[in-house]
Every structure is written in structure tokens, then in C-alpha cells.
Amino acid sequence: MMGFGSNGYPATIAKNMNAYNDVPQGVEIRGRYGEEFARILTKDALQFVADLQREFRNHIKYAMECRKEAKRRYNEGALPGFDPATRYIREGEWTCAPVPQAVADRRVEITGPVERKMIINALNSGAKVFMADFEDALSPSWENLISGHVNLKDAVDGTISFHDKARNRVYQPNDRTAKLFVRPRGWHLPEGHILIDGEPATGCLVDFGLYFYHNYAAFRRNQGEGFGPFFYLPKMEHSREAKIWNSVFERAEMMAGIERGSIRATVLIETLPAVFQMDEILYELRDHSVGLNCGRWDYIFSYVKTFQGHPNRLLPDRVQVGMAQHFMKSYSDLLIRTCHRRGVHAMGGMAAQIPIRDDPAANEAALDLVRKDKLREVRAGHDGTWAAHPGLIPACMELFNNNMGNAPNQIQTMKREDAVNITEEDLLQRPRGVRTLEGLRLNTRVGIQYLAAWLTGSGSVPLYNLMEDAATAEISRVQNWQWLKYEAELDGDGLGVKVSRDLFGRIVEEEMARIEREVGKEKFRKGMYKEACKMFTRQCKAATLDDFLTLDAYNHIVRHHPKGSSRL
Known part of the structure; x- marks a missing residue:
């Protein structure tokens, strides 16, 4: 039978609440505080x-x-x-x-x-x-x-x-x-x-x-x-x-x-x-x-x-x-x-x-x-x-x-x-090379898929035979932003075409459809692809370049728990 602490809560919860409250002055923990985490979030470590x-x-x-x-x-x-x-x-x-x-x-x-x-x-x-x-x-x-x-x-x-x-x-x-x-x-x-x-x-x-x-x-x-x-x-x-x-x-x-x-x-x-x-x-x-x-x-x-x-x-x-x-x-x-x-x-x-x-x-x-x-x-x-x-x-x-x-x-x-x-x-020295429609597509496809994974807890993601992390996703984002900002002219198949908001909007729609085909409808539905798409496209079209993709995205993964929460 589960015992109870002096405050009326079940003993296991009371133990976690006491641990949660036993932090240095001026320190507040707003994340989950379970027993395994208590090994790390000790009072002395938090004081340090x-x-x-x-x-x-x-x-x-x-x-x-x-x-x-x-x-x-x-x-x-x-x-x-x-x-x-x-x-x-x-x-x-x-x-x-x-x-x-x-x-x-x-x-x-x-x-x-x-x-x-x-x-x-x-x-x-x-x-x-x-x-x-x-x-x-x-x-x-x-x-x-x-x-x-x-x-x-x-x-x-x-x-x-x-x-x-x-x-x-x-x-x-x-x-x-x-x-x-x-x-x-x-x-x-x-x-x-x-x-x-x-x-x-x-x-x-x-x-x-x-x-x-x-x-x-x-x-x-x-x-x-x-x-x-x-x-x-x-x-x-x-x-x-x-x-x-x-x-x-x-x-x-x-x-x-x-x-x-x-x-x-x-x-x-x-x-x-x-x-x-x-x-x-x-x-x-x-x-x-x-x-x-x-x-x-x-x-x-x-x-x-x-x-x-x-x-x-x-x-x-x-x-x-x-x-x-x-x-x-x-x-x-x-x-x-x-x-x-x-x-x-x-x-x-x-x-x-x-x-x-x-x-x-x-x-x-x-x-x-x-x-x-x-x-x-x-x-x-x-x-x-x-x-x-x-x-x-x-x-x-x-x-x-x-x-x-x-x-x-x-x-x-x-x-x-x-x-x-x-x-x-x-x-x-200025880098040399061409800007292509396929480059714009790849940036968009990689950026959205990486961000969708990041929002669901994965920061290292295999995409198209490469291991993508925040750094490579950032290249995709800022390059799209740069091309949109200055209406870059595309080479190759897109010769003479400039990167505009209308073109980018069409590319986003087409690449989202491709992502859905590649990952499957069920995974696409359960994933955060639509949320990632909104966030990624908003940053690509922003008047001012955000310093980091993950600064904005971080607000979407902060999860505050009430004091004493011991949910696993």
C-alpha cells in the first residue's frame, strides 16, 4: 500500500516535491523532476x-x-x-x-x-x-x-x-x-x-x-x-x-x-x-x-x-x-x-x-x-x-x-x-558557382524535414544519404532568405527566372507534396511537417534575417511542468 507524506501527497510524489524544492536560493526548475533526473539536478550541482x-x-x-x-x-x-x-x-x-x-x-x-x-x-x-x-x-x-x-x-x-x-x-x-x-x-x-x-x-x-x-x-x-x-x-x-x-x-x-x-x-x-x-x-x-x-x-x-x-x-x-x-x-x-x-x-x-x-x-x-x-x-x-x-x-x-x-x-x-x-x-573571396531551381528545392525540402524532426526531439537526421544537423539546416534557411531578399536570378533550367515570393510559395507546395510521398501519408500526418513548414517559410520570407533557426524553434519545445511533477 502506498504511504503518504506529511503534506497529504503520496510518498513518492512528496519525495519528488521535496527534492524539487530543495534547490539553491534563486533557482527554479520548471522541467520534469523524476528520480533519474534527481541524480543530475542535485542541490550542489545546481548551486555550481x-x-x-x-x-x-x-x-x-x-x-x-x-x-x-x-x-x-x-x-x-x-x-x-x-x-x-x-x-x-x-x-x-x-x-x-x-x-x-x-x-x-x-x-x-x-x-x-x-x-x-x-x-x-x-x-x-x-x-x-x-x-x-x-x-x-x-x-x-x-x-x-x-x-x-x-x-x-x-x-x-x-x-x-x-x-x-x-x-x-x-x-x-x-x-x-x-x-x-x-x-x-x-x-x-x-x-x-x-x-x-x-x-x-x-x-x-x-x-x-x-x-x-x-x-x-x-x-x-x-x-x-x-x-x-x-x-x-x-x-x-x-x-x-x-x-x-x-x-x-x-x-x-x-x-x-x-x-x-x-x-x-x-x-x-x-x-x-x-x-x-x-x-x-x-x-x-x-x-x-x-x-x-x-x-x-x-x-x-x-x-x-x-x-x-x-x-x-x-x-x-x-x-x-x-x-x-x-x-x-x-x-x-x-x-x-x-x-x-x-x-x-x-x-x-x-x-x-x-x-x-x-x-x-x-x-x-x-x-x-x-x-x-x-x-x-x-x-x-x-x-x-x-x-x-x-x-x-x-x-x-x-x-x-x-x-x-x-x-x-x-x-x-x-x-x-x-x-x-x-x-x-x-x-x-566571393564563392563561385550557379544558383539553380533544384538548389532552391533541395534547401526547402531539407530545411522543412530537419525542422520537423527537431521539433519532435531529433537533432541529427539522415536525409538523402547525408546526416543533417542544425548547421546544414541553417545553410538551407539563410540561402533561401538571401535569394528571396535579393531576387536572385537562377541558372540552368531556371535561366532568367528570379526567386520571388510567388515562385517560393509554389516550390514550398510542391516540396511538401514530395515530402508526403517520400515519408508516407501516415507519418506525414502524425509528424510536425505542417508546423515546420510554416516556421521555415516564415523565416525564409522574413524582412530581417533571424540570427538562428533554433532560437525561434526552441520556444516550441519548452515544456514547463508544475512543481513536483514526477511524470515519466
């Missing part, structure tokens, strides 16, 4: 997050205002470039702290969301590193977020397993697994289920704070000094944002009583302004850095966003904006040169292809594209690369092994005389 929020929120707000001011300048015709005031940093002879031996070899890394089975498969994939993603590959619902922290805690503790009842199979980590890195959300994203002093917490401080608090001791206990924890830091636009992260790391190390520099991080260079700040970003994080990464999909998105007020910088079809474009190659080359000069890893970009199991010829063609891309990266000097699917790991690893040999990385192999002088003009 609240302390970070209170110490750094004004710095974050200032950094976001600086982003707005930079956007205003770009919209008025200015171009991003190297900062004369920090020339002394770029020309100085300094290096970052030595790379820990535990992650000296990062030749192939795999990324994915923090879903339990995916974590185990990624750890067992044969990659050197698994980046567990709270950002682009995750729809940050409360369930996904806190379950992800439960999963990562179990992974670090070595107790994670998953029973697939449909297949009657148990998944567990192998004896040798990939090193774990965690990517928190960007500075701009809130966490609407946790209020601190009456305002939503900063998403990345929640992600970092909960993960670090629960796992730093296990890292040291299980792996010793120099083994992390490790992070990937997204969406920076300026070194002032890296300086905030460095201060957060120092604050966390001080709280934990661990050595300065124990936390290590790789920064994704995935915004156009950040490419001119790479030395400065490494300098701010020099005690905590293990390199930079070419986040090339977000970088393409950022190119459009940065030049949203420049009608002479329209992108060609997204499939044509690859690393052969001069501005993209220059970005990669400068990142390699910068990282190696400063003694840290220069990581390559994502291979978004996925195995095509029912078409061997198409699968081999896709693998050939991956091999060519990874061969280019390793010969250019990258120390490692990314893949989105375990099936790509062997091909990527073979290429890096063949070209790097026994060396764990290529940091020491760069010769100063080989360094190319890369200019602002190189980094800003």
Missing part, C-alpha cells in the same frame, strides 16, 4: 551552475551586444578583418600549453547526440575521439538534455549499457573506447527550464556545469591527471568569448581543487568573424587549449549571415560550396598554420555522408567523396578529421594512417618557410 551564471552573465550579455554591434557594421557595408589592436598577439612568439598525451592522437573523431545507444556505438566505433553533442546534433528538449547528462555520467563511470528490446541485444562499451569530448551549446542559447534569479539560465553554462560537476572526479579517478575533462566550444565570433570560457574553466578548476589547465578545449572556428581571431582565441585559452576545428558547415551559414546586407555576395547552390572554393581553402590553410605555430591540433571538417546500404554503387561513390576529402585534409596538414557515422571510420582512419604513419599528429611537421601568407582578401 547558479554560481557560474551569476559570475559571468553580465560578461555574456556584453559579448552578445558586441555581436549585435558587429552585425550592424557588416549590414552597413563593413567587412570583417584582422584587428590591428591585437597584431602583437598574432606576431608574438608564444605557444599554448603542451597537448596532453591522452589526446595527442586525434586522427579520426566521431560526433553525435547524447542519446544512450548512440553514445555506446560512438565509443566503440574505432574513432580516437567521440564528441558528445549538446548543440547542433541535439534537439534540446528537457528530456533529451537531462537524459543526456545521465547517459554521460554513466559513460564516464564505466557503467553505461543499453538493452534494445526490439532486437533483444545489450549494448556495452568495449575495453578500448574513444576519448570523450563534450560540446555544450553556444553562448546565445537559453535554457528555458531552469530559471536563475528569475531569468533563463545560459544553456552552455548548464551543459558545462552539470557535466563538469558530476564527472571531473571520475575522470581523475579512472584515468589520472592529464585526462580531461575535454570540451568542444561552438559558435564563437570573437576572442572576448574565449576569454569568458577561460574564466569559466579557471573558476571550475578552483572549485574542484584541481590544477590549472586540467580542463582542455577545442574551439570550432565556424563563424566568419572568428577566422580573423584564431590567434587571439588560442591566446585567451592558451592554458586550456588543445586546438581549433574547421566547422565548415556552420562557416558557410555564417558567411551568408555576415553578408546578409551585401547583395553582391550571393552564394551558389549549397552543394557547390565545398573546400575547393578559394575562401574555404584559405580558411582551412590558415587554421592549420595558426594551430601548428601555437603547438595545438588543427582538426578537419565533418564528413556528412552515411552508408547507402541498398545501393552498392551509390555507396562506393559516396565513400570515394569521403576519401578524396580526407586525403585533401591530411595532406594539407590537418591532425585529424570528423565523421558523422561509424561506417566511415575505417576509410578515414586508413587515409590518415597511410599519410601520418606512427606520428600521433602533424603539429611538429610544419615548416615556417611552407606557411602561406593568407590575406583578408583570400578569406573573403
Whole structure:
């Protein structure tokens, strides 16, 4: 028989209500608070997050205002470039702290969301590193977020397993697994289920704070000094944002009583302004850095966003904006040169292809594209690369092994005389290619389907033999917006046709009909395709470009529960 607490509620509910109310002063949890989540949402862990929020929120707000001011300048015709005031940093002879031996070899890394089975498969994939993603590959619902922290805690503790009842199979980590890195959300994203002093917490401080608090001791206990924890830091636009992260790391190390520099991080260079700040970003994080990464999909998105007020910088079809474009190659080359000069890893970009199991010829063609891309990266000097699917790991690893040999990385192999002088003009050169009706159709089809999946809890979605995440969906959105805004003239079959609202409206109707045929009427009816279509088309036709697709969409996945809710 169920007992009752002193307040008259059933004991299990009363227990959850007491736990819910046992939070630090000024902290309010508005998401579901069940027993498994209580392992993560402890009073001390929430106090740590609240302390970070209170110490750094004004710095974050200032950094976001600086982003707005930079956007205003770009919209008025200015171009991003190297900062004369920090020339002394770029020309100085300094290096970052030595790379820990535990992650000296990062030749192939795999990324994915923090879903339990995916974590185990990624750890067992044969990659050197698994980046567990709270950002682009995750729809940050409360369930996904806190379950992800439960999963990562179990992974670090070595107790994670998953029973697939449909297949009657148990998944567990192998004896040798990939090193774990965690990517928190960007500075701009809130966490609407946790209020601190009456305002939503900063998403990345929640992600970092909960993960670090629960796992730093296990890292040291299980792996010793120099083994992390490790992070990937997204969406920076300026070194002032890296300086905030460095201060957060120092604050966390001080709280934990661990050595300065124990936390290590790789920064994704995935915004156009950040490419001119790479030395400065490494300098701010020099005690905590293990390199930079070419986040090339977000970088393409950022190119459009940065030049949203420049009608002479329209992108060609997204499939044509690859690393052969001069501005993209220059970005990669400068990142390699910068990282190696400063003694840290220069990581390559994502291979978004996925195995095509029912078409061997198409699968081999896709693998050939991956091999060519990874061969280019390793010969250019990258120390490692990314893949989105375990099936790509062997091909990527073979290429890096063949070209790097026994060396764990290529940091020491760069010769100063080989360094190319890369200019602002190189980094800003206009991309070349055609704009087609099919490009407009593909953007629309991918954007709507990705957003529909995101709204129902999936942030990493296989579409048309590619793994799409928020970054690739953003390219689809902003390119449609740019073409509509400036009535871009189409090439190919659409020669002479301009992208108008009428044309776009017809394309949306036709692509929605195609999506319904492809996914089936029942799935289409039950999914959120119509809601996603409205949201996506509204953003594509907006007079002013929204900074991020997911900022608007996030309001549709926030689910507040009453105090004490223990619904599973």
C-alpha cells in the first residue's frame, strides 16, 4: 500500500516535491523532476551552475551586444578583418600549453547526440575521439538534455549499457573506447527550464556545469591527471568569448581543487568573424587549449549571415560550396598554420555522408567523396578529421594512417618557410558557382524535414544519404532568405527566372507534396511537417534575417511542468 507524506501527497510524489524544492536560493526548475533526473539536478550541482551564471552573465550579455554591434557594421557595408589592436598577439612568439598525451592522437573523431545507444556505438566505433553533442546534433528538449547528462555520467563511470528490446541485444562499451569530448551549446542559447534569479539560465553554462560537476572526479579517478575533462566550444565570433570560457574553466578548476589547465578545449572556428581571431582565441585559452576545428558547415551559414546586407555576395547552390572554393581553402590553410605555430591540433571538417546500404554503387561513390576529402585534409596538414557515422571510420582512419604513419599528429611537421601568407582578401573571396531551381528545392525540402524532426526531439537526421544537423539546416534557411531578399536570378533550367515570393510559395507546395510521398501519408500526418513548414517559410520570407533557426524553434519545445511533477 502506498504511504503518504506529511503534506497529504503520496510518498513518492512528496519525495519528488521535496527534492524539487530543495534547490539553491534563486533557482527554479520548471522541467520534469523524476528520480533519474534527481541524480543530475542535485542541490550542489545546481548551486555550481547558479554560481557560474551569476559570475559571468553580465560578461555574456556584453559579448552578445558586441555581436549585435558587429552585425550592424557588416549590414552597413563593413567587412570583417584582422584587428590591428591585437597584431602583437598574432606576431608574438608564444605557444599554448603542451597537448596532453591522452589526446595527442586525434586522427579520426566521431560526433553525435547524447542519446544512450548512440553514445555506446560512438565509443566503440574505432574513432580516437567521440564528441558528445549538446548543440547542433541535439534537439534540446528537457528530456533529451537531462537524459543526456545521465547517459554521460554513466559513460564516464564505466557503467553505461543499453538493452534494445526490439532486437533483444545489450549494448556495452568495449575495453578500448574513444576519448570523450563534450560540446555544450553556444553562448546565445537559453535554457528555458531552469530559471536563475528569475531569468533563463545560459544553456552552455548548464551543459558545462552539470557535466563538469558530476564527472571531473571520475575522470581523475579512472584515468589520472592529464585526462580531461575535454570540451568542444561552438559558435564563437570573437576572442572576448574565449576569454569568458577561460574564466569559466579557471573558476571550475578552483572549485574542484584541481590544477590549472586540467580542463582542455577545442574551439570550432565556424563563424566568419572568428577566422580573423584564431590567434587571439588560442591566446585567451592558451592554458586550456588543445586546438581549433574547421566547422565548415556552420562557416558557410555564417558567411551568408555576415553578408546578409551585401547583395553582391550571393552564394551558389549549397552543394557547390565545398573546400575547393578559394575562401574555404584559405580558411582551412590558415587554421592549420595558426594551430601548428601555437603547438595545438588543427582538426578537419565533418564528413556528412552515411552508408547507402541498398545501393552498392551509390555507396562506393559516396565513400570515394569521403576519401578524396580526407586525403585533401591530411595532406594539407590537418591532425585529424570528423565523421558523422561509424561506417566511415575505417576509410578515414586508413587515409590518415597511410599519410601520418606512427606520428600521433602533424603539429611538429610544419615548416615556417611552407606557411602561406593568407590575406583578408583570400578569406573573403566571393564563392563561385550557379544558383539553380533544384538548389532552391533541395534547401526547402531539407530545411522543412530537419525542422520537423527537431521539433519532435531529433537533432541529427539522415536525409538523402547525408546526416543533417542544425548547421546544414541553417545553410538551407539563410540561402533561401538571401535569394528571396535579393531576387536572385537562377541558372540552368531556371535561366532568367528570379526567386520571388510567388515562385517560393509554389516550390514550398510542391516540396511538401514530395515530402508526403517520400515519408508516407501516415507519418506525414502524425509528424510536425505542417508546423515546420510554416516556421521555415516564415523565416525564409522574413524582412530581417533571424540570427538562428533554433532560437525561434526552441520556444516550441519548452515544456514547463508544475512543481513536483514526477511524470515519466
